[in-house]
Amino acid sequence: MTPIASFQALLRIPTVSTRDAEAWDHSVFDAFHAELRAQFPLLHKTLELTRVGSHGLLFRWPGLAKDRPVVLMAHSDVVPVEGEWTHPPFGAVVEDGIIWGRGTLDCKGSLAAICQAVEDLLADGHTPAQDVWLSFGCNEEVAGDAAPLAVEELRRRGVIPWFVLDEGGAVAYDAFPGVEKPIAVIGVTEKGITSLELRVDGRGGHASTPAPLGPTARLARAITRLDRSPMRASAPDATVELFRRAAPHAKTPMRYALSVAVRSRALLTRLLLLAGPEPAAMARSTIAVTTLSGSPALNVVAARATAGVNIRILVGDTMAEAIAHVRKVIDDPEVRIRVVDAGEPSPSSPLDEAFDLIAATTEEHFPHAVTSPYVMMAATDARHFTKISDRVYRFTPFEMTKAQRESIHTHDEHITVDAYLKGIAWYRTLIERL
Numbered sequence: 471m472t473p474i475a476s477f478q479a480l481l482r483i484p485t486v487s488t489r490d491a492e493a494w495d496h497s498v499f500d501a502f503h504a505e506l507r508a509q510f511p512l513l514h515k516t517l518e519l520t521r522v523g524s525h526g527l528l529f530r531w532p533g534l535a536k537d538r539p540v541v542l543m544a545h546s547d548v549v550p551v552e553g554e555w556t557h558p559p560f561g562a563v564v565e566d567g568i569i570w571g572r573g574t575l576d577c578k579g580s581l582a583a584i585c586q587a588v589e590d591l592l593a594d595g596h597t598p599a600q601d602v603w604l605s606f607g608c609n610e611e612v613a614g615d616a617a618p619l620a621v622e623e624l625r626r627r628g629v630i631p632w633f634v635l636d637e638g639g640a641v642a643y644d645a646f647p648g649v650e651k652p653i654a655v656i657g658v659t660e661k662g663i664t665s666l667e668l669r670v671d672g673r674g675g676h677a678s679t680p681a682p683l684g685p686t687a688r689l690a691r692a693i694t695r696l697d698r699s700p701m702r703a704s705a706p707d708a709t710v711e712l713f714r715r716a717a718p719h720a721k722t723p724m725r726y727a728l729s730v731a732v733r734s735r736a737l738l739t740r741l742l743l744l745a746g747p748e749p750a751a752m753a754r755s756t757i758a759v760t761t762l763s764g765s766p767a768l769n770v771v772a773a774r775a776t777a778g779v780n781i782r783i784l785v786g787d788t789m790a791e792a793i794a795h796v797r798k799v800i801d802d803p804e805v806r807i808r809v810v811d812a813g814e815p816s817p818s819s820p821l822d823e824a825f826d827l828i829a830a831t832t833e834e835h836f837p838h839a840v841t842s843p844y845v846m847m848a849a850t851d852a853r854h855f856t857k858i859s860d861r862v863y864r865f866t867p868f869e870m871t872k873a874q875r876e877s878i879h880t881h882d883e884h885i886t887v888d889a890y891l892k893g894i895a896w897y898r899t900l901i902e903r904l
């Protein structure tokens with residue numbers, strides 16, 4: 471079997487995860503594990519496997535030492551198929567040097583590349599310098615329990631990872647305005663996701679005799695107040711560092727503007743806020759009112775109005791601060807605030823020896839790229855590992871265009887054969903250097 475054929479075999483198994491426990495197709499995940507066993511026999515022979523939760527896999531590759539164990543992560547589940555695909559989403563079609571399919575980037579690409587690197591190293595008789603753990607979740611896309619259970623298992627065994635590496639950043643082309651070079655972004659923190667429900671109760675009644683400032687009007691007032699008063703902004707260290715490293719590679723006049731901005735956090739923050747919603751989200755915690763409900767009928771005054779609020783908390787802020795901000799800005803005790811989901815931002819991982827190892831491996835395999843830390847906007851399973859390790863990094867060693875990054879979670883997800891093979895080589899070097 472070639473590495474590409476092994477990867478294709480895994481891509482063809484539709485391991486779609488769902489929040490609906492009843493709709494979960496366990497047989498598909500059993501099939502995935504059987505295929506993994508078939509494709510990577512040495513790995514399954516040498517590494518010790520512990521099952522976590524329904525289909526989470528935790529492998530231990532015993533190293534020469536175990537004082538600085540390392541965890542490499544990925545997940546086997548994928549999001550459902552959406553939109554019109556050029557090639558069948560679970561066909562794993564290879565055409566003109568491109569592999570098409572759901573999961574090529576998120577996240578079977580990393581899972582398969584990690585396994586291939588391990589398999590190849592085992593075939594060469596390699597023993598890693600340190601224990602290497604592979605943690606493959608099965609329900610990352612639905613914020614499931616596999617990763618927290620893997621963390622519990624490691625904690626129970628007294629394993630304190632030197633560093634943890636999960637999916638996240640990439641060798642990203644067109645990532646930065648005015649910079650032609652790709653930027654290899656390594657996530658050192660991720661935003662925390664907290665969700666609130668705002669609720670206003672009232673008398674309701676017939677729509678022909680409404681009272682002023684009923685539940686809907688009161689809720690609308692609260693929402694517009696929130697919209698007008700975002701949280702304070704301050705670009706975190708990782709964002710400042712990203713701009714500092716990228717600025718010299720920008721074209722003029724952007725290079726000039728950026729090199730001035732990175733000298734002052736306040737200036738960079740202001741620039742990001744002016745540059746649009748995406749850059750602005752790098753500089754502050756964001757608050758989005760998402761769901762809304764009021765009366766079920768056109769001629770009935772709502773007795774209750776509710777709104778869902780999704781908050782993405784940036785490192786430096788806390789959940790308590792965000793909720794206090796919401797309460798203060800709404801300034802109305804009639805608007806009840808309930809926490810639906812609680813999530814703090816992940817602490818920033820240091821830019822020390824472990825980061826340098828990941829960065830040096832990246833510079834070796836992608837010498838044309840600018841390597842930098844950054845703040846991840848999305849949530850990954852990696853956040854759970856901050857409980858047992860100070861160094862949690864999020865990096866997928868694949869070159870990705872903007873179109874490829876945008877295909878994640880939508881249609882036409884794909885990776886080039888070349889990028890996939892380079893990814894395997896990257897994981898191999900990383901393990902060899904431990």
Ligand SMILES: [Zn+2]
Nearest residue numbers: 576577610637
């Ligand atoms: Zn993923």
